[in-house]
Structures are given as structure tokens and as C-alpha cells.
Amino acid sequence: xxxxxxxxxxxxxxxxxxxxxxxxxxxxxxxxxxxxxxxxxxxxxxxxxxxxxxxxxxxxxxxxxxxxxxxxxxxxxxxxxxxxxxxxxxxxxxxxxxxxxxxxxxxxxxxxxxxxxxxxxxxxxxxxxxxxxxxxxxxxxxxxxxxxxxxxxxxxxxxxxxxxxxxxxxxxxxxxxxxxxxxxxxxxxxxxxxxxxxxxxxxxxxxxxxxxxxxxxxxxxxxxxxxxxxxxxxxxxxxxxxxxxxxxxxxxxxxxxxxxx
Amino acid sequence: xxxxxxxxxxxxxxxxxxxxxxxxxxxxxxxxxxxxxxxxxxxxxxxxxxxxxxxxxxxxxxxxxxxxxxxxxxxxxxxxxxxxxxxxxxxxxxxxxxxxxxxxxxxxxxxxxxxxxxxxxxxxxxxxxxxxxxxxxxxxxxxxxxxxxxxxxxxxxxxxxxxxxxxxxxxxxxxxxxxxxxxxxxxxxxxxxxxxxxxxxxxxxxxxxxxxxxxxxxxxxxxxxxxxxxxxxxxxxxxxxxxxxxxxxxxxxxxxxxxxxxxxxxxxxxxxxxxxxxxxxxxxxxxxxxxxxxxxxxxxxxxxxxxxxxxxxxxxxxxxxxxx
Numbered sequence: 119x120x121x122x123x124x125x126x127x128x129x130x131x132x133x134x135x136x137x138x139x140x141x142x143x144x145x146x147x148x149x150x151x152x153x154x155x156x157x158x159x160x161x162x163x164x165x166x167x168x169x170x171x172x173x174x175x176x177x178x179x180x181x182x183x184x185x186x187x188x189x190x191x192x193x194x195x196x197x198x199x200x201x202x203x204x205x206x207x208x209x210x211x212x213x214x215x216x217x218x219x220x221x222x223x224x225x226x227x228x229x230x231x232x233x234x235x236x237x238x239x240x241x242x243x244x245x246x247x248x249x250x251x252x253x254x255x256x257x258x259x260x261x262x263x264x265x266x267x268x269x270x271x272x273x274x275x276x277x278x279x280x281x282x283x284x285x286x287x288x289x290x291x292x293x294x295x296x297x298x299x300x301x302x303x304x305x306x307x308x309x310x311x312x313x314x315x316x317x318x319x320x321x322x323x324x325x326x327x328x329x330x331x332x333x334x335x336x337x338x339x340x341x342x343x344x345x346x347x348x349x350x351x352x353x354x355x356x357x358x359x360x361x362x363x364x365x366x367x368x369x370x371x372x373x374x375x376x377x378x379x
Numbered sequence: 380x381x382x383x384x385x386x387x388x389x390x391x392x393x394x395x396x397x398x399x400x401x402x403x404x405x406x407x408x409x410x411x412x413x414x415x416x417x418x419x420x421x422x423x424x425x426x427x428x429x430x431x432x433x434x435x436x437x438x439x440x441x442x443x444x445x446x447x448x449x450x451x452x453x454x455x456x457x458x459x460x461x462x463x464x465x466x467x468x469x470x471x472x473x474x475x476x477x478x479x480x481x482x483x484x485x486x487x488x489x490x491x492x493x494x495x496x497x498x499x500x501x502x503x504x505x506x507x508x509x510x511x512x513x514x515x516x517x518x519x520x521x522x523x524x525x526x527x528x529x530x531x532x533x534x535x536x537x538x539x540x541x542x543x544x545x546x547x548x549x550x551x552x553x554x555x556x557x558x559x560x561x562x563x564x565x566x567x568x569x570x571x572x573x574x575x576x577x578x579x580x581x582x583x584x585x586x587x588x589x590x591x592x593x594x595x596x597x598x599x600x601x602x603x604x605x606x607x608x609x610x611x612x613x614x615x616x617x618x619x620x621x622x623x624x625x626x627x628x629x630x631x632x633x634x635x636x637x638x639x640x641x642x643x644x645x646x647x648x649x650x651x652x653x654x655x656x657x658x659x660x661x662x663x664x665x666x667x668x669x670x671x672x673x674x675x676x677x678x679x680x681x682x683x684x685x686x687x688x689x690x691x692x693x694x695x696x697x698x699x700x701x702x703x
Contacts, residue, residue, distance in 0.1 A: 133650055133673040135517050144517070155616065155633040213492055241479075241495075243632070245519070246512055248495045248531075249483035256487035261564045263451070264480045267626075285476070288388060289572030289580075292449075294564060306633040307619075307626030338492035342507065342520040354665075354675060360684035361692030367664065368696045370680055374662060376584060376608060376640055377700070 119173035119271070119279070121164040122233040124219060124251075125157040125192060127185040128244045141343040144244075153188050155306040156239030162311035163304060164237055165196035167271060174198045176233070178222065180215050182207040186327060193322035194314040200327040209245075211337040216253030218332035223258060234279065238303040240265050247339075255301035262301040263294045267308050380412035382439075382465060384458055384472040384481060385430065388449065390422030395473035397433060397539035399532040402500075403471055404434035404542060409502045410468055415439065417461055419454050421447060431548035432541040440552045443562075449477065450565035455484030457555040462489065467527055469506070474531040482531050491525040496533040506530075514632035514655040534636075535659060577611050579628065584610025585639045587630055587657070588618060591646020591668065591686055595623040600690045601645060607697045613637060615647050631656035645686040649674030666690065 129149040136145040153161075164175040177192040179185045180203040189200035203218050210218070223233060238251035248264075255262030268284040268291070279298040284291045285305070296302070314322075357366040371377050383403045386393040400414070407414040416435045418427060420442035427438040439461055446453045458481065462470060470485065472478035474496040486493035496511040498518065506523045511533050523530065572578065579585065586605040588598055598612060605612050613630040614623070630637050632652040638659035645666045647653060654677055657663065665678035666686045675681045682689050 131513065131516075131651055133648070135513065135651065211492065213486075216487075243514075244512060246496060246510075246514065247493070248479040249486060249493055252480070252483040253487045256484065259560070261452075263564060264483075265476050284570070287476075287569075288391075289576070289578045291570040292566045293568035293570070295567050296564065306616075307629070310620075310622060338524055339494055340522040340524070342522060344512070345509075345518045345520065347515065347518055352679065354678050354681050356670075356681050356683065357664075358682060360682075361688045363682040363684070363689065364692035364696040367680075367682065367693045368700050370664065371608065371641070371697075372700075374640060377697075 119167060119171045119235065120231065120233050121167060121173065121175045122223065122236045123157070123160045123164045123175065123177045123192065123197065124236065124238050125153040125161065125177060125179050125188055126239075126242045126244070127151050127179060127181045127188045128154060128242065135346060137344055137346065141345065142341070143344070151184070151187065153191075154239050154243035156241070156304060158311045159306050159308040160237040160239055160304045161192045161195055161197060162309045163269060166309065167235070168198075169196075171271060173234070176201060178203065178219065180210060180218055180332070181205055189327060190322045191314065193325045194318040195312060196318065199325055202327060202329045203332050204329055205332075205334070208334070209337070209341060210334065211339045212245075212247040212249040213253060213338050214335050216250045216257065217335050219250070219254050220257040221332065222330060223254070232299070234298045235281070236260075236299075236301045238301070240303045240305045251301050251303040258299075258301070260299050260301050261296045262303070263296060264303040266302050266304045269302065269304070269308065380465060380467050381407050381410065381414050382458070382461060382467040382470045383414060383416045383435070384454070384470070384478070385416045385418050385426065386473055386475060386477050387418070387423055387426055390425060392426050393473060393475055393477075394539065395475050395478070395532075395534050398535070398537055399471060399473040399478075400430065400433035400435065401537055401540050402532045403469075406469065406500055406502060407434070412468060413437065415465070415467075417441060417458060419446070419457050427550050428548060431545045433539075434542040434545065435548060436546050437549045437551060440550055441555050442552065443555055443557050445562050446557065446565065448566040450562065451477070451480045451484055452561045452564055453557055454481045455488060456557055456561040458485050459488045460555050462527055469528045469530070471530050471532060474533045478531050482529055486529050489527065489529070491527060491529050492523060494521060494523045494530040497530045498533050498536040500530065514652065515658070516651040516655050579611055579613055579630070579635045579637055582611040582637065583640050584608040584643070585613045585630070585637050585657075585660070586610055586643045586645065587613040587615065587647055588624075588645050588686075589615040589647030590617040590621070592618065592623070593687070597687070598624065600687065600694070604643070604690055604694050604697075607694055610639065615653050644674050644678070645690055647674050648672050649677055
């Protein structure tokens with residue numbers, strides 16, 4: 119079972135987003151970088167599937183050289199190798215990103231290293247395009263299901279394996295069956311990711327990392343500018359300090375009509 | 380013309396589709412064309428006539444004998460087939476899980492860009508959209524090209540409004556030409572929601588806990604308060620990462636979006652990823668030891684103090700007050 123996990127380096131925003139003067143980017147001068155929680159679960163799932171069924175796992179990202187940090191982080195958690203699709207730092211839209219991933223997967227296939235399963239986060243934390251995984255699946259003619267919070271693999275060598283995947287729907291869950299090879303996009307809650315260990319971090323430094331410079335095919339969704347949502351100015355009513363404020367809280371519930379329900 | 384994909388699950392309309400139709404109708408006028416809808420069976424038939432109230436003039440009602448439940452590729456190919464026949468200027472769906480999924484398949488099949496979760500669209504030579512980034516804590520203005528523009532409408536970007544002048548509605552049943560590939564992935568089973576259980580997304584009162592609750596046991600105080608107010612318990616991402624609560628309880632960008640009458644946030648600092656999950660709450664009461672915590676700045680009401688003292692005091696006061 120060979121698994122590819124695709125992740126994206128994004129700034130770890132705190133309690134407030136600050137934009138650059140030209141409103142083209144988030145000002146990241148004082149920020150660290152991370153991957154989205156959905157993708158952390160995708161990484162964890164890949165490590166667990168390989169632990170249970172054998173094979174190998176690869177983590178891929180498209181981004182600047184600095185994104186190799188996120189690949190090493192994933193390798194510290196148990197991913198075996200990394201692929202950096204190195205860019206000059208400009209934004210690639212969903213279509214462009216998918217095209218570069220497809221080309222890499224095809225090259226690996228041609229070299230006799232096909233992937234049985236490609237995992238993505240449901241959507242990237244920053245641009246939230248909801249499409250890269252599906253575009254990759256379409257180009258490779260593989261079934262794809264999104265938003266998955268439960269994944270089971272019935273390994274059967276004759277048919278290449280069968281996935282049972284479930285996602286939340288209307289307070290319950292809906293279930294899908296996919297034959298391998300397949301593409302699955304996952305959501306946080308799929309598993310509880312492990313923390314990296316020190317030996318894991320040391321090993322990660324020595325794991326293979328392939329660097330590829332893909333050609334930018336151009337964006338079709340063209341960013342004009344970023345802007346912060348306008349916030350209605352409002353006043354916070356401090357009801358008091360400590361347990362003595364409880365009576366005021368009950369008054370508020372009564373005023374809002376919450377206690378009649 | 381504009382083609383709108385109306386979403387349903389076994390005949391139950393997703394209300395986001397009515398917001399999407401309202402959005403579409405407002406664009407149909409400047410684009411100078413009718414608003415037509417596509418519904419995919421099974422179960423969709425009874426919904427068709429009701430769409431007239433939202434300005435739909437033609438409903439394309441697709442049915443295929445081998446499409447027996449929701450299937451993302453079957454729905455997408457149905458839309459793609461209609462695009463070929465109708466040449467719409469714009470195709471859109473609600474920004475739900477299924478809406479974003481089907482439209483991404485449509486985009487991939489048609490080789491077109493897709494703008495997911497749009498708040499606004501300004502028609503012109505190219506369509507300029509404002510869309511959500513970072514779960515809504517940042518917005519992007521973007522130029523959306525393509526012979527047919529594809530977008531989804533962000534949930535709750537606007538209020539669904541029936542039209543003042545509904546037109547006659549025409550229903551056009553058809554059988555889409557679906558291949559084995561289009562039919563390979565469909566819902567094959569379900570775990571239905573527990574009857575009577577209030578889901579976090581729909582709860583009228585949510586009592587949320589953050590790292591400040593201190594432990595899994597600490598949530599008993601929050602459970603008690605939620606019980607007294609007929610609500611349910613939620614939590615921050617820090618709490619699920621610590622394993623104190625299941626992910627199902629998480630409020631935020633990668634968890635559940637809540638919209639209660641009141642959200643009582645206890646020991647939660649208020650990172651932006653959490654705030655986008657509770658921004659639809661009508662009121663927020665923050666209970667926090669730190670008066671400068673971001674959540675306090677976003678709240679309507681605040682109590683400054685240790686939640687371990689304040690929450691039981693509120694529960695005791697509620698018991699004393701009794702039912703109103």
C-alpha cells in the first residue's frame with residue numbers, strides 16, 4: 119500500500135490577521151508556519167495505514183523552499199519520504215496546483231512507483247478552494263470522496279483493496295465504498311494525530327526529499343486583493359467579576375428569552 | 380441564463396439552496412437571462428414546483444435508473460451535460476459539503492476555474508467575486524474567468540427571499556447519459572442521527588469550554604449548565620487535541636459552525652479559527668479570567684473570573700430562579 123499525502127504550508131495565524139500594505143498577502147513577518155488540522159489528520163492516517171498494511175508513505179507539498187519544513191515535520195511523524203514541488207513563492211490556484219501534482223504522480227507511476235491512495239485535507243486552511251483533490255482524481259481517473267471522518271481499508275490483494283469511508287451528514291453519517299486506487303479528502307476528527315518524538319525528528323532529517331521545479335501553468339481564478347471582513351463595532355457588557363456576577367447572567371438569559379425554552 | 384444546482388438529500392431540500400437561488404436571481408437580472416434549476420433524482424420531483432417562488436422558470440429534472448442515491452460524479456456529469464445543451468453564463472450551487480464537492484467535479488470535467496464560497500459577485504466583462512478564505516476570517520476579491528463561470532455561495536451570505544413576481548414554471552424531465560465511471564461512487568449506507576438529540580449545529584444554547592476548563596472532568600460543570608438551559612456542550616480545538624472531548628464537540632473552522640441564541644464561552648481565548656465557528660451565534664457570553672482575551676473583545680457579555688467558580692454559581696442561581 120503506497121500512500122501519497124498532500125499538504126500545504128500556511129501561516130499559523132493567532133487572534134488577528136494582518137495584511138501586507140498592498141493587500142496581496144498576509145503579513146507573516148511575526149508568524150510561524152504550519153499545515154491545516156485536516157492535513158495533520160491525513161498525515162496521521164497515512165502513517166497508521168502503512169503501519170497496519172505495510173507499504174510506504176510519501177508527503178508532497180507545492181510551495182517555496184521553506185515548505186520543506188512542513189515535509190520534515192510530517193516525516194518526523196513517520197512518513198517515509200517527501201516531494202517538494204518548489205515554487206518561487208507566488209500563489210498557485212487550485213487548477214494549477216492540481217496539474218503539478220498530477221504530473222508528479224504520473225512520473226512516479228511511469229517509474230514503477232504508483233500510489234494506491236492519495237490523501238488530501240478537505241480544503242486548504244488559507245484559500246479554502248475545495249477542489250485540488252477532486253481535480254487530481256479526475257485527471258487520474260480515480261474515484262474521490264471528500265470530507266471523510268472515518269476510513270477503513272479491507273486489504274484484498276486480488277482487487278487491490280476496498281475502502282469504506284464515512285462522512286457527517288445531517289447529524290448522522292453517510293457511507294461510501296471506493297475501490298483502489300482512490301483519492302480521499304479528510305477532515306479533522308478522522309483520528310487524533312500523534313506528537314513528534316525526538317528520535318522521529320532526528321530520523322526525519324535523513325529521509326529522502328525530492329525537489330521538483332514545476333512549470334506554472336497560470337491561474338484561472340485571479341486574486342485581485344485580500345480584505346478583512348468589516349466588523350460591526352460593538353460594546354462588551356461586563357456583567358461583573360467572579361461568582362457574584364451569576365445573578366446578572368441569569369437576568370441576561372431571562373431578557374434574551376432563553377429560560378422560557 | 381443561469382443554471383442553479385438545487386441540493387437535496389432523498390427529497391429533503393438543503394435550505395442553503397434557497398439562499399443560493401436568491402443570490403442567483405439577483406445576478407440573473409443584470410446578466411439578462413432566466414434562472415433555471417437542475418434537480419437530480421431520486422426523491423427530487425416533489426421539490427420542483429416550489430422553486431417557482433424563488434424565481435426559477437425551468438426545472439431540469441434528471442433521473443437515471445442506476446443513480447439510486449447521491450453520487451458526486453453522477454450529479455456532476457448531469458450538470459456538465461446540461462451545460463453543453465444550455466450554454467449557461469453561470470452555474471452555481473450552495474457552499475455546502477455536497478455543493479462544493481459536485482461543483483469541483485464539474486470544474487474538473489469542464490476544465491474551468493471554480494470560486495468556492497462566494498459572498499458577492501459583480502457581473503462585468505469578467506465576474507468579480509468576493510469569497511471566503513480562512514473559513515471567513517479573511518476575504519478575497521478575485522476575477523473569475525471561463526466561458527461558463529462556476530461558483531458556490533457561502534452559507535448564510537444572505538437571507539433566502541422568495542421573489543415578488545414568481546413566473547410560470549416548466550418541468551423538463553430528462554435522463555442524463557451517465558457512464559459506469561459517473562455511477563461508481565454513490566452513498567451505500569447511512570448511520571442516521573439519534574432521534575431527539577440536539578446537534579451542536581442546531582442547539583439553541585451552547586456552553587463551550589477551552590483549555591481553561593483544565594481537564595475532561597472539568598466539563599461536568601459545563602454539562603450541568605448546558606442541561607439547565609436546554610443546550611449542549613461544545614469546545615475549542617485545544618480541548619479535542621488534548622483528548623478531553625470528542626471532535627464532534629469542536630466549534631471552529633475545522634469543526635462545527637454553531638448558530639445558537641447564546642454561546643457561553645468558558646475559558647476559551649478566542650483564536651480566529653474558533654471565532655469563525657461561533658460568529659453566527661446571536662449573543663456571546665465570555666467567562667474568562669483574562670479581561671484582555673480576544674473572546675472578551677468579541678463578546679456581548681463578559682464575566683471576568685475563574686470559570687470553576689463562576690459556572691457553578693450560575694447553575695445555582697438558575698436552580699434558585701426556577702423556570703420562568
